[in-house]
Amino acid sequence: MDIHQYLDQQRQRIDGFLEQSLPDSLRDPEKLYESMRYSLLGGGKRVRPILTIASAQALGCDDDAMLSFAASLEFVHTYSLIHDDLPAMDDDDYRRGRLTNHKVYGDGMAILAGDALLTMAFELCSQDSGGHGLTASQQLQIVRELAYGSGHQGMVGGQVMDIQAENQEVDLAHLQKIHSHKTGQLIRAAVRIGGIIGRASPIQLDSLTGYAEDIGLAFQIADDVLNMVGTREELGKDAGTDEKRGKQTYPSFFGVDGARQLGEECVARAIDRLKAFDSKADPLRQIATYIVERKS
Amino acid sequence: MDIHQYLDQQRQRIDGFLEQSLPDSLRDPEKLYESMRYSLLGGGKRVRPILTIASAQALGCDDDAMLSFAASLEFVHTYSLIHDDLPAMDDDDYRRGRLTNHKVYGDGMAILAGDALLTMAFELCSQDSGGHGLTASQQLQIVRELAYGSGHQGMVGGQVMDIQAENQEVDLAHLQKIHSHKTGQLIRAAVRIGGIIGRASPIQLDSLTGYAEDIGLAFQIADDVLNMVGTREELGKDAGTDEKRGKQTYPSFFGVDGARQLGEECVARAIDRLKAFDSKADPLRQIATYIVERKS
Numbered sequence: 001m002d003i004h005q006y007l008d009q010q011r012q013r014i015d016g017f018l019e020q021s022l023p024d025s026l027r028d029p030e031k032l033y034e035s036m037r038y039s040l041l042g043g044g045k046r047v048r049p050i051l052t053i054a055s056a057q058a059l060g061c062d063d064d065a066m067l068s069f070a071a072s073l074e075f076v077h078t079y080s081l082i083h084d085d086l087p088a089m090d091d092d093d094y095r096r097g098r099l100t101n102h103k104v105y106g107d108g109m110a111i112l113a114g115d116a117l118l119t120m121a122f123e124l125c126s127q128d129s130g131g132h133g134l135t136a137s138q139q140l141q142i143v144r145e146l147a148y149g150s151g152h153q154g155m156v157g158g159q160v161m162d163i164q165a166e167n168q169e170v171d172l173a174h175l176q177k178i179h180s181h182k183t184g185q186l187i188r189a190a191v192r193i194g195g196i197i198g199r200a201s202p203i204q205l206d207s208l209t210g211y212a213e214d215i216g217l218a219f220q221i222a223d224d225v226l227n228m229v230g231t232r233e234e235l236g237k238d239a240g241t242d243e244k245r246g247k248q249t250y251p252s253f254f255g256v257d258g259a260r261q262l263g264e265e266c267v268a269r270a271i272d273r274l275k276a277f278d279s280k281a282d283p284l285r286q287i288a289t290y291i292v293e294r295k296s
Numbered sequence: 297m298d299i300h301q302y303l304d305q306q307r308q309r310i311d312g313f314l315e316q317s318l319p320d321s322l323r324d325p326e327k328l329y330e331s332m333r334y335s336l337l338g339g340g341k342r343v344r345p346i347l348t349i350a351s352a353q354a355l356g357c358d359d360d361a362m363l364s365f366a367a368s369l370e371f372v373h374t375y376s377l378i379h380d381d382l383p384a385m386d387d388d389d390y391r392r393g394r395l396t397n398h399k400v401y402g403d404g405m406a407i408l409a410g411d412a413l414l415t416m417a418f419e420l421c422s423q424d425s426g427g428h429g430l431t432a433s434q435q436l437q438i439v440r441e442l443a444y445g446s447g448h449q450g451m452v453g454g455q456v457m458d459i460q461a462e463n464q465e466v467d468l469a470h471l472q473k474i475h476s477h478k479t480g481q482l483i484r485a486a487v488r489i490g491g492i493i494g495r496a497s498p499i500q501l502d503s504l505t506g507y508a509e510d511i512g513l514a515f516q517i518a519d520d521v522l523n524m525v526g527t528r529e530e531l532g533k534d535a536g537t538d539e540k541r542g543k544q545t546y547p548s549f550f551g552v553d554g555a556r557q558l559g560e561e562c563v564a565r566a567i568d569r570l571k572a573f574d575s576k577a578d579p580l581r582q583i584a585t586y587i588v589e590r591k592s
């Protein structure tokens with residue numbers, strides 16, 4: 001398989017679903033939907049929903065009916081970017097090569113668009129219909145995974161830890177903890193939700209969870225490296241911002257090469273977690289490698 | 297029954313559950329939990345969770361196991377207050393007689409505390425355990441009601457309409473629409489969730505929904521009147537703010553007396569919706585009356 005082709009195909013599949021879930025016909029209140037669409041449909045690698053799909057595929061499930069669950073992760077991710085970019089938080093002007101949401105729609109609307117996207121994520125994964133064939137109990141488990149991964153014990157908790165660590169001396173254990181919450185928990189939820197969709201056995205779900213934790217760390221290390229060595233053109237957002245903000249990162253502990261090596265070790269561990277899976281898990285394996293090799 | 301005694305008892309019951317759901321032992325990250333607790337446990341009438349309880353009681357269910365569902369409405373309500381009070385929105389300094397969340401914890405933390413409370417609402421109502429005896433399918437229906445009532449087609453949508461209507465000429469139909477979204481949909485969700493907990497028949501759920509829509513309107517009319525005639529001491533927040541912001545309200549259309557009369561008509565209609573219910577629905581009936589007679 002060609003991983004780039006695979007990622008393109010899955011991204012298009014998700015983009016199609018996302019557009020359908022916030023169609024132009026949704027208009028009242030117009031500014032709210034415009035603002036939601038601006039950020040949700042404004043590009044993006046769709047890593048989290050692709051992980052959900054790849055995880056379900058590893059278990060033999062590749063039904064379009066799962067797209068609402070996969071998409072819910074992109075709704076959560078998008079809301080978190082909108083809120084993180086606000087002047088009261090990271091105060092970023094660019095994201096994915098375009099002005100950030102609040103620069104276009106104002107802070108108030110950006111807050112509300114984020115709130116609406118977060119809420120809609122739960123609407124999407126609690127939907128009655130869809131022909132996904134999951135039991136209500138499995139669907140409820142998906143809601144729980146999403147809530148846990150994105151809330152106080154997950155992403156939001158990590159974001160708070162991250163803000164509080166700026167300009168503070170942070171040791172490596174604390175850095176890991178910040179990232180395992182801020183980035184890791186939502187990636188973990190993405191993979192586990194795919195597992196639930198594919199009716200993973202408890203042992204399979206454990207393996208997938210381990211895989212997710214390893215690639216979550218690899219993802220963050222790669223992001224830190226890109227922030228240090230990437231250019232604004234490659235990233236679609238300002239580069240070198242971590243250093244300017246006095247944030248400790250993996251490269252600041254290990255140097256760029258040391259951090260890269262650490263990332264590769266995580267990827268190897270992640271792939272090893274999948275040894276009981278057959279070739280249907282190849283997308284998961286190749287995504288792990290892609291994560292540390294990507295340029296943006 | 298004495299409605300004030302009833303409301304006190306139910307408020308204490310909910311407050312107990314809320315304190316338990318965010319215990320002091322939850323500390324990491326400390327500032328996040330402090331900020332969440334500051335607003336969630338900082339008083340409040342607990343109208344929405346009480347409506348859930350009263351609605352379940354009307355159908356003969358009064359089990360403590362339903363408190364997590366009732367509480368989820370207070371989590372959503374509290375998050376909405378924190379975000380609404382932000383400088384980027386209403387820019388209010390006082391709420392429930394105390395400084396608003398962002399005045400104490402800063403704008404960034406207030407946004408994140410709101411995000412965490414919203415997410416935790418969904419965690420609460422998707423919980424696995426609890427001995428509530430609901431089927432997974434009923435519980436999923438509760439998640440849907442909460443998401444619908446609080447999201448783009450509900451509360452958040454209404455908040456956007458409300459902001460956009462400031463200093464604009466708004467006719468009565470548009471005013472009703474704003475309020476039916478901003479306040480009405482979450483009250484509707486509160487009552488309907490109580491109905492689901494009490495295993496309402498479709499006809500009973502329809503009656504409860506009609507009741508909720510009528511008291512939602514009554515509630516908003518009463519709030520508008522209080523904002524005009526109340527004092528800061530009574531309200532625990534600034535009075536007369538609608539007029540200062542050039543917001544159209546029920547009293548600005550009908551005068552204070554006219555608005556009060558309209559509120560009473562809504563209450564009468566709400567009570568009439570419950571005619572097929574026996575005395576177990578008396579709390580719902582008396583809450584309707586209380587809503588227009590309250591002083592804060």
